[in-house]
Structure formats: C-alpha cells, structure tokens
Amino acid sequence: MGAICARNPILGRKTSMTTVQASEPATDTRYKTQRLMSTVGAGILMMLMSVGIGFGFTVQVGMERFGVGATQYSIWMSAFQLSCALSYSAIGALARRFPVRNIVIVAGLLATASMTGMAFAPTFLWLSIGAVFFGIGFAGCGIVTANALISQWHTHGRTGTVFGFVASGVGVGGFVWGLIFPPVVSSGGFTGTMLLIALIVFICSVVNALVLVRSAPATPLILTPEPAGHRNQRKAALAGLGVVVALLVASSFIFALEGGWPLVMAAVLQSNGISLTTAGLMISLWALVAIVAKPILGHISDRVGMLPLFILLAIIFIVSLPGMALFGHLGEWVYFVLIPVVSLAMGVNGVVLPLVVLRSVGRSAFPQVYGFTLTAVSLAVAISLPLWGLSRDLTGSYNAAMICAGFAGVAGLALLYVARSVGRKKSAPTDEDDLSGAYVGASKSE
Template structure:
C-alpha cells in the first residue's frame, strides 16, 4: 500500500522539441564537465604524482599516499553539503562559481614547497574548491529534463567520468614525463577551467513547468522514514567497499598472482573500457528493467570477478575479472542517480545523493584499509576476495528488498 502513494508523475504534455534539445544538450554538457571534473582530476590522477613527488622531496610513498585519505575524508564531508546547496540554488550556478576556484587550486600546486603539512592541506582545499563540480550538480540538472528516457540521459552524463578515467591518467603521465610534475598540475588546472564555458554555454537549468517533469517528492526527513532510504545507504556502503578494494588493490593482487608489472598495470585498461560501456548500457537498461534486476545482474558479475581474483588469475582470467568489475563500478552511480527520482522524487535529489555518496566513501575508505591489513596478515588477497564475494551477494539482497518504485513514470 505504502509503495503506491504518490506513484505517478504528471503527464508529459508540454514537452516541446526545444525543451528536448535543451535536455540532451545538458546531458552531453554534463558528460564533458564530469570528464574534466574533480572526480577525475583528483581521484584518478593522484597516483601519477606519487613517485615524482617522492623523488623530489623524499617523503616516502606511505606519507604521500596519506594525502589520498585526506582527499577521501573531505569528499565524504562535503558531499551532503553540496547536495543541500544544489537543491537550494541549482547545479548550474554552483558549477559556474566552483570552476575557476578548482582550476586555480590545481595550478597552485606548481608552487608546492618541501612541506608535508602543506601538501596535506592542499588535498583538503582542492576538493573544497571544487565543491560544486562533483557529480550531483550535473546529474540533478540532467535528471530535471527527463522522465521516460531518464536512465539513458543519466548514462550519457555519467559516461564523462568513464572517458576521463581512461584519458586523464595517460595525459597526466605524458605531462609529467615531458615537462615535470609541476607543469602537469598546471595542465590539469587548465583542463579543469574548461568546465566554465561548457556550463555557461551548454548547461540549462530545467524549469518543471516547461519540461513536463514532476519536481515534487519527499523531503529528506520524510525519505528517512522510508525503508528504501536505509536500504540504499547500506547498499552503497557495500558498493564502496567492493569498488574501492578492486581499484586500489588490483595491481598488487595481480603481481602476487605472478603477473609481471607491465602486464598488471595494463589489465586495469579492461576495467576502464568496461566502465565506459556500463555508463551508457546501464542507463539504457534502467529505462526498461527495474533497478533491482539491473544491479543484481551486475553484482553477480562482481561476485564472479572477485572469485577469479581470489583464485589467483592468469592474464585472461584477470582481464575477465577486471571487465566484470568495471561493469559493476560503472553502473553504481547511474543506478543511484536513477533510483532517487523513482523512490523519493526530485525534491531532495541533491541531498539524498550527497548522503549516499558519503556512505559510499565511508565503505571504500574502511574496506581499502582493511583489505591491506588482511593481505599482510594472511600473506594473500584470497581471504579478502572471498569475503567480498559474500558482500556482493548481500548487496543483491538489499537491492531486491527495495520494492516497487514510488514515483513511477510508466503511466506518463
């Protein structure tokens, strides 16, 4: 009974070709913005700077990588804040305000002195400077234009992170090799500034009266009284644990299994390509199949992936495991940005997304550290990978427990 209260959206009767074009333009612009946003330029590019910084300053790899923890903690803290601001002021305004500060914060790393405390402070300031550029700003904008093709539109927007994940680490490595790490930070900062013209000329803030998309829904307080809210948070804690463990530990795991360093570092390319495919394919599937079924399929693939990793993969099984993991990781935020309008409506989209994103970061931070401890204790990644297979199946159970959509577009 409860699952059917306020279940339908207003008929899409006033959607014109102009509004449709604005919606698709916003989806493509969101992909461009996310490809040069902080999700890529900080999280995915960080690893390329570890060895150059160690060579210049002699800080040691553990001390340098500790900055990544400061980055993750800052992301976790600011995600709900960004969500609240997006719901209050709109995504486009936040993107325009944040883009110059984020680009300049990366460029400022050119002047980094030999000081670990300043280095750590920088990785707190950089994600703060990019407050409005994390995915929820773009995804809320895109979601506001679509009802029937919501999944596909969100998939296009999210694909930008996948493309950036493949291209930016390569670009960063080339810049470092050719000009040094300081100039590489200047290059990344210049790339970040591209988000401003993209947002100014291409992004459009949706107006519900002109798009035919229902803008109402649950407040955060009301959503938190519903079982799906807590199921989603629990699921994204577990998804964070799965995805972060694979991304962080994949290369050393493959080296433990006997693969050479050159081969081990190439295997993640399969993950990156699968991630891009999953961004688009998941969006298309979500318009046709329920969230529960889509995520169950990906999580079964994730179970196979971690079991292959547990068995000590060879080159071919490692490629298969990486591809299956990439499909799961690529699907996660397509699913999150789709299920919020379906289960809670659009009213508190940014706030709910930010809280779930923070939960994801918590799961990832805990699991990545715990798996490292497990590897040292047992001398192998096998126990941790077997545990992750159980986590995948538990996550299937959480998604299957969500029940029917509360804000269903099937009658629009």
C-alpha cells in the first residue's frame, strides 16, 4: 500500500490519498493487453525519431527547387530542431495533465499538416516557417510521449529492458527509411519526399494513437490525513528536486554534444576516402545494431545495476569515435568494427537518460523533467553541428571533433551519475514515487 498527498477541496487543507490494492491489475488480461498495445505504440512513436533521415535526401533536390546553397538550405532544419527543443518541456508538462493518447493525436495532426504545407511551399521562407510548426508537432509525437507511456504502464523491475526495446524503434525506423526514401526521391523529387514524410508521421502518430495507444488506468484512492512526519519527508524531497533537475539537464547537454554524429556520419565517412556505397552499408550497419543495442543497455541496467553500465558506457565513449579518429587510417575494417560500438553509445538518450530521470525524480515528475533534458539534448546537437563543420574547415578532417565528442560523452556521463546519486538521496523517502507529493513511510512495511 502506498500513499500520495492531495489538497482536499472540501476541507481546504492537505490530506493524503492512500492507494487501495484490492486486486493486482497486472494480472488482469485486459490490463496486460492494453499495456502490450501501448508498449508497441510507444515503439512506433520512437520510429518517428529517425524519420529525419529523409531530410538529408532532400538537400540536393531542395537546393534546386528553391535556388539556394547548402548552408542556406540547412536553415529550415535548424529551425525545426530548435522548435523541437523549445517544445519538449511543454509537451512533458502536458503529459502530466492530459492523456498521452490525446497529445499524440493533436501533435500528429499538426505535424502532418505542417509537413504537407512544406511540400508545396512556394518560397524558402514559407518552408522555414512550416518547419517551426512541424517541430512543435513532432515534439509531441516522439520520444517524450513514448517514454511517458512506458513510465506509466511499466512499474515493475524490468523497466530498463522495456525502455531498451522501445528505444530500438529508432534503429528499425532508420533501417526502413533508408530503404524507401532513395526511390521516392528519384521519382517524386522534393514534393514527393516531403509528402512521404507527412504520410509516415500521420501513420506513426495519429493512426498509431487511435489503434494502439491507451492511457494507464488510475489507481483507486481514499482520502486520509497525512502524518506530520510524512509531510516533512515530502517537503525535504521537493527541496532537492531543483538541484537534481539542474544536474540532469547539464549532463544531458554535455554528453549530447556527440549527438550530431548521425547527421554528419555520411560526410565523415566520405571525407575519409570511403565510397558512397560502402558508407551506405556502414550507415545500415549502424541502424541495425541500434535495434539490438538499446535492449542490451536496458537489460544490463536491470540485471547488474547502473554503476557497471556507466563504466561500460564510459569505455564505449572513449573507444568509439576517438578510436575511429586515431586508427581509421588503418583501413575500412576499423569503421566496420567501431560503428556498432557507436550505436551503443547513442543508446544513452533513449535508454539510460530516461531511466536515470525516472529513478531520480519519480514517475509523476518524469514527463516534464525528461522534457527538460531533451531540450538540452536538442540544443546541444544544434550547437555541435557547426562545430563538426568547423573542425573540417580548420584541420581538413573531422578527427578533432570526433575526439572531443567522445570525451564530452564521458564528462556528461560522470555528471549524469552524480545527478542520479543526488536524486536517489533526495527521493529516498519516496522510493521513486511521486515527488510532487508522494510518501511511503510506514505503509511500505505493511
């Protein structure tokens, strides 16, 4: 039996709501079915996170359509990414107040309409304006809402494994989009490619939410007075939440400086003398490994704990991109060996970060705080992309950026572990329950 606090509208003062567990919902067949449906739906939402691969295919045809250069054409992509970054926190806050299913439907409709308009944009200015609205909608039908679903439905000890399997949807999507976009670009040009993206967004968000996504059932509640000792524990937990959130956001920003790698991967490989065909094979390998890498990370966190996982990830960050920078001249085999290792490193955002946030701030605060961290991640990626290009301009290669990105990942991981440690101490009285008003105390021992 657990308990959470609420303001009694009749008495006008704080009381507590004690959960009644007359029967275990997880044993109910209907509950299990809806949980499975929502989990699959969350995986499909994660597939959308890689649909941006289609943006790269529009560069050449888009430059020809609007008569602009590559640098100017990338402006609308930056507008999209910054719009996402500024929207994640708001989406996280909405996910605490409204059903995730409703958010996905509304956001999906906005994203679909915006991308459809962008497909027929008469000028580059209108394309960029449409990208802003597309970013707002895209933020509401992707990683925040997907992980909010998982945190609501999966309250068992295998949450990390579930996070991992759902996050692998990014790799599945990347593999599929890489196969279907090239022929569409060849036959449909800019407009056809953008309409395909709009169709993908509509199916993976609106149709997915209508068919699969369900809201987790609420637990029955009974109002009882809140003991003074529990009230003090709750206030102490709240007092430390701001510090934890600041540490989570800072660490997310630092290790996400490596996050520009998927967007520049093809350019990096070709700049090192690798043919376009071989580079395509390496990118496909990266996407395929990403499918299994994220479940592996989640399983490790569940089985052996976070500390061994963090040590493993630190080694991965040091070996992956810096290793390619230092030893890539030995041959293509170095890239084939290390690109799967990079896929493991890229799993931090989709698996490790949400797990740490969940275990640091509790389930109720998770969507909003996770939105804050994703905002930091998106801003870091937006800032890092010009730095990757600057590395090429100043040194003639991307090696310097690859080395710096690897060690930035290690620094971010170290700070993330500090955030987790502080979060566990601050939320110890609540044991990962709702920090906005949860307490357990004696009820845990009943």
